[in-house]
Every structure is written in structure tokens, then in C-alpha cells.
Amino acid sequence: MTTQNLVLGQADPPRQARPRKKGRSTPYLLVIPACGILILALGYPLVWQFITSMQRFGLSQQFGQPPEFVWFDNYVTLFTDPYMWTVVARSLAFCLVTAAVTMAIGTLMALLMNAVHSAVRITLQISMLLAWAMPVVAAMTVWNWLIDWRRGVLNSVLTGIGLDFQNHNWLADPLSFFVVAMVIVVWMSVPFVAFSIYAGLTQVSTEVLEAAQLDGATLSQRLRFIIVPIIRPVLAIILLLQVIWDLRVFTQIRLLQDVGSIASETNLLGTYIYQLGVGSSDFAMASAVSIFVLVLTVALSWFYVRSMLKEDES
Amino acid sequence: MTSTVQTASAASLSRPSAPPARRPGGRSGTRRIRPGRIVLGVVGIVVSLIWVFPVYWMLNSSLLPNVVLQSTTPTWLPFGGSLDNFVAVFSGGTFLPALGMSTAIAIITVVFCLLFAFLGALAISRFRFRGRKAFVLAVLLIQMLPAEGLFIAQYKLMGSLNMLNSIVGVSIIYIAAVVPFTIWMLRGFVAGVPADLEEAGMIDGLSRTQAFMRITFPLLAPGLVASGVYAFLQAWNEFTVALVLLQDNSSQTLPLWLRGFIQASASRATDWGQVMAASTMVAIPVIIFFLFVQGRMTSGLVSGAVKG
Numbered sequence: 001m002t003t004q005n006l007v008l009g010q011a012d013p014p015r016q017a018r019p020r021k022k023g024r025s026t027p028y029l030l031v032i033p034a035c036g037i038l039i040l041a042l043g044y045p046l047v048w049q050f051i052t053s054m055q056r057f058g059l060s061q062q063f064g065q066p067p068e069f070v071w072f073d074n075y076v077t078l079f080t081d082p083y084m085w086t087v088v089a090r091s092l093a094f095c096l097v098t099a100a101v102t103m104a105i106g107t108l109m110a111l112l113m114n115a116v117h118s119a120v121r122i123t124l125q126i127s128m129l130l131a132w133a134m135p136v137v138a139a140m141t142v143w144n145w146l147i148d149w150r151r152g153v154l155n156s157v158l159t160g161i162g163l164d165f166q167n168h169n170w171l172a173d174p175l176s177f178f179v180v181a182m183v184i185v186v187w188m189s190v191p192f193v194a195f196s197i198y199a200g201l202t203q204v205s206t207e208v209l210e211a212a213q214l215d216g217a218t219l220s221q222r223l224r225f226i227i228v229p230i231i232r233p234v235l236a237i238i239l240l241l242q243v244i245w246d247l248r249v250f251t252q253i254r255l256l257q258d259v260g261s262i263a264s265e266t267n268l269l270g271t272y273i274y275q276l277g278v279g280s281s282d283f284a285m286a287s288a289v290s291i292f293v294l295v296l297t298v299a300l301s302w303f304y305v306r307s308m309l310k311e312d313e314s
Numbered sequence: 315m316t317s318t319v320q321t322a323s324a325a326s327l328s329r330p331s332a333p334p335a336r337r338p339g340g341r342s343g344t345r346r347i348r349p350g351r352i353v354l355g356v357v358g359i360v361v362s363l364i365w366v367f368p369v370y371w372m373l374n375s376s377l378l379p380n381v382v383l384q385s386t387t388p389t390w391l392p393f394g395g396s397l398d399n400f401v402a403v404f405s406g407g408t409f410l411p412a413l414g415m416s417t418a419i420a421i422i423t424v425v426f427c428l429l430f431a432f433l434g435a436l437a438i439s440r441f442r443f444r445g446r447k448a449f450v451l452a453v454l455l456i457q458m459l460p461a462e463g464l465f466i467a468q469y470k471l472m473g474s475l476n477m478l479n480s481i482v483g484v485s486i487i488y489i490a491a492v493v494p495f496t497i498w499m500l501r502g503f504v505a506g507v508p509a510d511l512e513e514a515g516m517i518d519g520l521s522r523t524q525a526f527m528r529i530t531f532p533l534l535a536p537g538l539v540a541s542g543v544y545a546f547l548q549a550w551n552e553f554t555v556a557l558v559l560l561q562d563n564s565s566q567t568l569p570l571w572l573r574g575f576i577q578a579s580a581s582r583a584t585d586w587g588q589v590m591a592a593s594t595m596v597a598i599p600v601i602i603f604f605l606f607v608q609g610r611m612t613s614g615l616v617s618g619a620v621k622g
Contacts, residue, residue, distance in 0.1 A: 026437075027437040030433040030441075031433070031438075034430045034433065034497065035449075037486065037489050038490050038494070041468065041486050041487050041490030041491075042491075044471060045464050049466065049467040052467070112358055113358075115354050116351070116355050116358045120358040120359060123358065123359060124361065127365045128365055131369060133597075133600060134368075134369060135596055135600045136569075137553050137569035137573060137596070138372070138572060138593040138594075138600075139368065141572055141576055141590070141592075141593045142369070144576055145371070145375065145586050148584075148586070156386060156387065190365075247460075248460035248462050248463070250462045251553045251554060255573060258573065259577075269462070273463075273465075274557075274558070276466075277466035277469070278469070286466045287467065290462075290463045290464065294459060294460075294463040297460055298459075304458065305451065305454040309451065
């Protein structure tokens with residue numbers, strides 16, 4: 001409800017960028033605690049992971065032998081392993097489809113919010129806020145209950161309208177498993193997308209749209225030449241964030257796997273790393289996959305970071 | 315679900331002249347109720363109901379006894395419900411330790427995260443210094459790093475520090491994970507308080523510390539509250555790192571404790587009423603806090619984009 005105001009309010013904050021000449025060491029002292037914790041909790045693990053990804057971790061290393069340095073052998077093993085490619089392809093497919101569906105539904109929700117009476121809009125916003133606010137694990141317990149094969153409400157309703165879904169297990173088949181995971185992720189992500197796009201839409205001035213209409217612009221023309229160009233930056237950033245977030249999806253997959261499905265058939269990158277590292281203690285391979293995921297994320301994030309940097313410079 | 319939404323947008327697109335409600339400066343006098351608008355309104359209500367249904371179903375089931383939930387026909391309204399499930403979860407013996415664990419970790423994370431992030435935000439918004447750009451870049455990049463890309467290394471790190479299953483170990487990882495975005499969020503607030511104001515106070519005889527405490531700090535309070543709530547939510551909801559670092563049953567946080575119910579549901583008949591009561595208890599503080607910071611979070615993530 002307050003999103004658009006805050007976004008707009010933030011749109012032009014009073015800039016206060018007065019450089020101070022004296023106290024040259026002060027800024028460095030100020031960033032020491034933040035840098036310290038980042039180096040300890042992220043920097044050191046990152047370096048360790050990079051080194052480990054070039055070592056061999058076998059059974060003898062578990063008994064205290066120093067690991068053997070093998071350069072890029074692990075990466076070679078990894079990328080010649082067809083299972084790794086299966087997982088990568090699966091993750092990319094899941095990520096792209098989920099992000100696309102989320103964007104489509106989010107945009108439609110934003111247009112809907114923009115078109116309806118304010119009472120209906122507030123109802124929509126409240127229900128989306130509730131879905132957005134749900135802690136992910138609590139949301140997963142609820143969804144597991146909704147699709148429970150014995151007593152779940154989904155099967156009851158589908159059976160009630162005459163379809164044969166009695167005791168249907170939605171998680172048994174990998175494809176159906178991923179559709180369920182996608183529905184859950186979309187349910188959680190659409191509110192952020194819808195609120196952000198709606199905030200963008202409120203910046204499109206009514207006067208301009210009316211003027212265009214008087215000049216005879218059709219709806220599709222107004223959409224294409226006025227609305228979309230104005231909200232394009234928002235759309236681009238949100239799409240990027242969705243792709244990055246959906247690529248790293250872990251909790252939902254892990255918790256659906258808990259309920260019963262064959263993990264090797266439903267692994268995405270996150271759960272694969274977990275299985276390699278925590279499940280079979282193959283830290284070298286787990287590190288190699290992690291580095292791959294990190295490189296992929298940083299490459300994708302670059303555009304986002306660049307646009308935020310521009311804001312910092314303004 | 316999808317089809318309803320698509321209908322909605324098709325309808326909204328075919329009716330371009332509907333004046334968007336409540337736009338400042340819009341000509342509200344000419345607004346008429348047209349049938350298309352009513353159809354859209356109905357669609358909006360239906361979509362709202364679908365979207366909120368899982369949350370409603372959690373509350374509904376949490377109030378119903380297990381006997382009712384075991385029936386094949388769903389009970390749509392919690393008539394005759396009670397708080398028995400909540401009492402059962404509370405007295406189950408595992409909830410309170412998990413609550414304590416989560417609370418301790420969340421409080422440590424919030425306190426240190428705010429302190430570190432505030433100092434960092436002060437540095438980047440009040441000073442221009444060599445290395446500032448690199449620091450900002452690092453802050454922005456780090457907040458995008460997925461926990462899944464680092465948890466194995468963090469697991470080894472905490473193992474070697476002998477801090478697996480410890481509150482401090484998890485808190486260190488959480489602080490580092492939340493500090494970057496918090497710096498970014500606070501940066502806007504700090505920049506919004508003009509240094510002139512502080513200097514005016516100093517001319518009037520306050521010391522630098524006094525000027526800061528009496529003038530700047532109160533103006534920053536809303537930003538600190540919003541960032542603090544954000545940090546709290548992250549620590550409270552986090553699952554991935556907790557799963558790896560807290561493998562001992564006696565050191566579970568609430569998300570791990572809830573997961574125990576999901577795992578159990580795979581093997582034996584679950585008391586879904588109790589599971590939903592447990593989920594409700596985990597979710598309610600989050601929902602309340604979330605409503606406070608939601609606007610800030612959205613604006614922090616996309617403000618650059620909205621500015622265009």
C-alpha cells in the first residue's frame with residue numbers, strides 16, 4: 001500500500017554529498033567492522049572454496065592426508081559429467097520458465113491493480129502482502145498440506161468436481177514436482193513484481209495518456225510507445241532479479257524433496273551442491289559446482305550492480 | 315489461476331479509457347461506473363481470494379482438531395475450532411528451545427548488523443574517499459551472492475573454528491549476509507539528513523557527539539528501525555545456512571524445527587492441525603514486522619530503476 005509512495009518519495013532524495021576534507025582516516029575506520037565481518041564470513045570461505053575446487057578430496061583426505069593439488073581436473077570431471085549438464089539444464093529451464101511466468105502474472109496483476117476501484121486494489125494488495133510476508137518454511141508446510149496426497153484440499157476439490165485425483169501424489173513424477181515447485185515460487189514472488197511494476201505504472205501521467213488518446217493513439221500504441229518505455233527500466237531490473245533469485249532456488253526444492261521424491265531426479269544446482277558437500281563430503285566437487293554458480297550469478301548480477309552504481313553516483 | 319488473470323488483463327486492456335483511480339490531478343468528476351469496471355473488480359476479488367487462500371488455509375487448519383482434518387471432505391470454515399493445537403505445540407517441549415535459538419540469533423544479528431551497517435553507510439554517504447567506489451561495488455555484488463554458492467565453505471570454516479551448532483557461528487554468517495543490503499538501505503537515510511543541520515547545532519554550542527545524538531540520530535531512527543526489522547526477518551526466516559551449520563537436533567532454529575514436521579509427514583500420518591498451528595506461530599511475528607518494512611525493501615531494490 002505504501003510502496004508507491006515510498007518508491008516515489010525515494011525517487012528524489014535530498015542529495016547530501018558534501019565532501020569533507022578533514023579526518024582523512026575517518027571513513028576507513030568506519031568501514032572496518034563491515035569489512036572485517038565480510039572478510040571473515042564471505043571472503044575467507046570464498047578463497048578456501050576456490051583453492052579446494054582445485055584439490056582432490058578423497059577417502060584418504062578424510063583421514064587427515066593433505067589434499068592433492070590437481071589444478072582444473074575437478075572442473076574437467078564436472079563438465080564432462082552428463083549428470084552435471086542435466087542439473088544445469090534443469091536449473092536454467094526452471095529458472096527461466098519460473099521467472100517468465102512470474103513476470104507475466106506480476107505485470108497482469110499490476111495492470112489489474114491500476115484498473116480497478118481502490119477498494120478492490122487494496123484487497124488485492126493485502127492478500128499479496130500476506131503471501132509475500134509468509135516465511136518460506138512456513139509457506140512450504142502449508143503448500144505441502146494443500147497438496148498432501150492423502151488429505152490435501154487440492155485432491156479433495158479436484159475429486160469433488162469429478163476428476164480422479166484420489167490419493168494422487170503430485171511429487172512422485174519429476175515434471176509434476178517441478179510444476180508444483182514453480183507454482184509455489186511464483187506465488188511467493190509475484191507480489192514483489194506486481195508492487196514494483198505498479199509503482200512504475202503510477203508514474204505514467206494520465207495527461208499524456210489522454211493526450212495520446214485524443215490524438216487517436218490506439219490502446220496497443222499507447223502501451224507500446226508510452227507505458228512500456230516509461231516502465232522499461234523497472235521491468236528490466238525486476239526480470240534480472242527474478243532470474244538471479246530463481247537460479248539459486250534451494251529451500252523450496254529441498255523441502256519438497258523431504259516429502260518424498262527421488263533427489264537425483266529433482267536436483268537443481270543448490271540441492272546438488274548440498275548433496276555433494278553435506279551428503280557425500282566431496283568438498284572439492286561441491287566447491288567446483290559452487291564456484292560455477294557464483295560465476296554465473298556475478299555475471300548475471302553485473303547489469304543490476306551497474307544500474308545501482310549509477311544511482312550512487314547521481 | 316493463470317487463466318483468470320489473463321482474462322483480467324484482456325479485459326483491462328480492452329478498456330483503455332477507464333480512468334485510473336485516485337491519481338492526483340486526474341479528472342475524477344467524470345468517473346462513471348461501467349460494466350467492464352465491475353467485471354474487473356470481480357476478477358480482482360477472485361484473484362485476491364486465490365492468492366490469500368494458502369494463508370487462510372493455514373489459519374483454518376490450525377484451529378481444527380485432527381479428527382476433522384482427517385476426513386476426506388475439507389472443512390472450509392473453522393466453526394467449532396479451538397486453540398488446542400497451539401497449546402499442544404507449545405507444550406510439546408521442542409518449540410520453546412527453537413524459539414529461544416531463533417530469538418538469540420535474530421537479536422545478535424540485528425544489533426551487530428545495524429552497528430556495522432550504520433558506520434558503513436556513514437562512510438559512503440558523508441565522505442568521499444579513495445576506495446569508496448570499490449567498497450560500494452563490493453557491497454552491491456556481495457548482496458547478490460547466493461548462500462548456496464558458499465555454504466559448503468562456511469560449513470568448513472565454522473567446523474574449523476569449532477562453531478558448528480553454535481549461536482555465534484550462525485550469527486556471524488547472518489550478519490555478513492545482511493550487512494551489505496542494510497548499508498545500501500541506510501545510505502539513503504543518512505544522505506537524507508543534511509550535515510548542515512548538524513553543523514548548525516555545533517555553531518549553537520553542541521559538541522560533535524551531542525549534535526549527532528540530538529539532531530542526526532532522531533532523524534535516522536525510522537531508517538534504523540526499517541533496517542533492523544529487515545535484518546530480523548532475514549535471520550528469523552533463514553533456512554539454507556541454518557540447515558548446514560545447525561545439524562544438531564538440540565540447536566534447531568524455528569525454520570529447522572518446522573522442517574522436522576515436513577519430514578515426519580513423509581513417513582507417518584501427520585497431525586496437520588499441529589503443523590499448521592506451528593507454522594502460524596512462526597509466521598505471525600514475521601507478517602507483522604514485514605508490513606512495517608515492505609515499502610522500504612521494494613524501494614531499496616528498485617529505486618534506481620524507478621528513477622529511470
